[in-house]
Amino acid sequence: MNRRVVITGLGVCAPNGVGLDTFTDSLRNGNSGIRFQPRLKELNFGCQIAGEPLVKDNLVDKYFTPLQLRGLNASGIVYGVIAGTDAWKDAGLKPLDKDQPDWQSGIIFGTGILGVDKFRESIHLVDDNKVRRLGSTAVLQTMASGISAYLAGIIGSGNQVTTNSSACTTGTEAIIMAYDRIASGKAERMLAGSCSDSGPYVWGGFDAMRILPRQYNDTPSEGSRPLSASAAGFVPGSGAGALVLESLESAKARGARIYAEVLGxxxxxxxxxxxxxxxxxxxxxxxxxxxxxxxxxxxxxxxxxxxxxxxxxxxxxxxxxxxxxxxxxxxxxxxxxxxxxxxxxxxxxxxxxxxxxxxxxxxxxxxxxxxxxxxxxxxxxxxxxxxxxxxxxxxxxxxxxxxxxxxxxxxxxxxxxxxxxxxx
CATH class of the missing domain: 3.40.47.10 (Thiolase/Chalcone synthase)
Known part of the structure; x- marks a missing residue:
């Protein structure tokens, strides 16, 4: 089979906009989400600017249950759940009844390193002989597939649920993998995307490699300069993007809005x-x-x-x-x-x-x-x-x-x- 595949839902949690409307306005008007990071200055980073989504606590409460929020310390999971849940909703889809999985809906949601802050917290507790204080979600927050597991529980996916990891290629690769699964007839819908943690423990290695710009700490919005003669290295960022891919037949049957077609x-x-x-x-x-x-x-x-x-x-x-x-x-x-x-x-x-x-x-x-x-x-x-x-x-x-x-x-x-x- 080689079925046509379309995009019916989008979600984003980005440094320059959480949610499609804000993100669109930022791209249209050139609004930067790169800001000075005091914590990086405290830690003596050469590059003290970064792109980090501004996610308010009251927004997070809308996406997680009180039990899930207990001990939650993984920014990538937060970003991914926001983007993924929003994309599912944007596609006009709803989670199925808790007692019945959606056998035709799957997830491929990638990451590079996940839950690094939670992992650091766990190391300290173990080294201090306080292993019993780790909590019941430490494993879920630090395993790479934690993000796809969280999303699967939210939307009730019964098809393939997995996490890919291919460095900076991860998100684009996830979309291609999801396309292949639908085109081959193995699923009707796939939530595809990727996420990345924020913070010095993620960005520190790149600063040590001296591939981040160091002369824009006072002018953060000017620091990232693709295509420019004065480009001085990449500015680190974090966040998540999510797309709902769907067979054309399924999208038409439910009257879904279609953003575009994936050709391959x-x-x-x-x-x-x-x-x-x-x-x-x-x-x-x-x-x-x-x-x-x-x-x-x-x-x-x-x-x-x-x-x-x-x-x-x-x-x-x-x-x-x-x-x-x-x-x-x-x-x-x-x-x-x-x-x-x-x-x-x-x-x-x-x-x-x-x-x-x-x-x-x-x-x-x-x-x-x-x-x-x-x-x-x-x-x-x-x-x-x-x-x-x-x-x-x-x-x-x-x-x-x-x-x-x-x-x-x-x-x-x-x-x-x-x-x-x-x-x-």
């Missing part, structure tokens, strides 16, 4: 060969991933009219644009419009792909291409290959037809998914 995607690895490494992508693998995604989607290279790149604001940005250009065989004015959302909320690590996919899909719904911030000084290697008008600094009215979204992660792993404006 590709996942591969560069094997850490030919220039690829633990932290750098193999360009041939990136190009292969993009080409294979286009082929699997059944479209021509010249049909892609918008790209949402990985584009982290490092020295690899010009190489990524070159890879897109070579893979699609397009440059200059023929290059698709391209944007990079990390300028507004940083690099949300395992959550990056899912949050950015939500943003990319909102462009269909709002008939626009969201602008790029902090790249008025385009890197010359980029401007020599792509006409600057294809990298808008302000949101522009436009009706995208096909959007390609890619993520490239630590470990030399790649994912590219193709979305199309829904056309019955």
């Amino acid at each position: 995607g590709s996942v591969n690895s560069g094997g850490q060969r030919s220039g690829g490494s633990m932290t750098a992508p193999n360009s041939e693998a990136v190009q292969r991933c993009i080409v294979q995604a286009v082929e699997q989607a059944g479209i021509q290279k010249n049909e892609v009219d918008v790209i949402n790149g990985h584009l982290t604001a490092t020295v690899k940005d010009p190489i990524e644009i070159k890879n897109w250009s070579l893979a699609l065989e397009r440059e200059g004015l023929d290059f698709p419009y391209v944007n990079a959302f990390k300028s507004l909320f940083g690099h949300c690590l395992a959550a990056a792909g899912s949050i950015e996919c939500v943003g990319a899909l909102l462009q269909f719904h709002n008939q626009c291409v969201f602008g790029n911030s902090n790249c008025e000084d385009l890197h010359p290697e980029i401007s020599n290959r792509v006409d600057p008008t294809k990298i808008p600094v302000k949101t522009m009215a436009y009706s995208p037809k096909i959007i390609a979204k890619a993520s490239f992660g630590f470990g030399d792993v790649n994912a590219c998914v193709i979305f199309r404006a829904f056309n019955d």
Whole structure:
């Protein structure tokens, strides 16, 4: 079977907006969610800015039971449950009766590291001979699949419930995995997405690698500069994005609103060969991933009219644009419009792909291409290959037809998914 798959629900918990309305406004108007973090200064971080969702306690109370809130100390789970629950609701779906699972609904919700604060708390209790004070949820909060387990209990999933983990590629990969399951007839609906914890214990390793910007602590909103000649490293972020993927037959049968169609995607690895490494992508693998995604989607290279790149604001940005250009065989004015959302909320690590996919899909719904911030000084290697008008600094009215979204992660792993404006 190769059934058509559509997107019927979106949810987001991002540094620049919790909920679709706030998130959309931030992308449209260039509102940054990157802020100075006093805790990072106290800990003597070089980079003292980050993107962290602003989630109020009274909002959390709406998503968790009092029992679930007892001892809850895992920010990634909070973000993921908010985004996932909102996406399910946005799709017009409700949790089934507690006594009967929904056998046709599943979850693929990824993460990189989950419950790091809870894990640290647990280590201290164990070392202090207070193991009995760990509580009954310590395991659930610190196992990688804790997020998919929480969501499964909320919506009553009876199909596949799992968690994937592929560094910065995680969220985009989860969407492709969910697409494959529905297209092959193994499920009718899948909640797909990813989340990432906040805080110094997640971000510290990157600061130690000196790949985060250090000169923007007093001007946080200027720190993340994808595509820019003055890019100085990625700003760390956190949060979650979630999408409901559904067979077209199921969506039509219940009269669901459809954001877009998923045409397909590709996942591969560069094997850490030919220039690829633990932290750098193999360009041939990136190009292969993009080409294979286009082929699997059944479209021509010249049909892609918008790209949402990985584009982290490092020295690899010009190489990524070159890879897109070579893979699609397009440059200059023929290059698709391209944007990079990390300028507004940083690099949300395992959550990056899912949050950015939500943003990319909102462009269909709002008939626009969201602008790029902090790249008025385009890197010359980029401007020599792509006409600057294809990298808008302000949101522009436009009706995208096909959007390609890619993520490239630590470990030399790649994912590219193709979305199309829904056309019955």
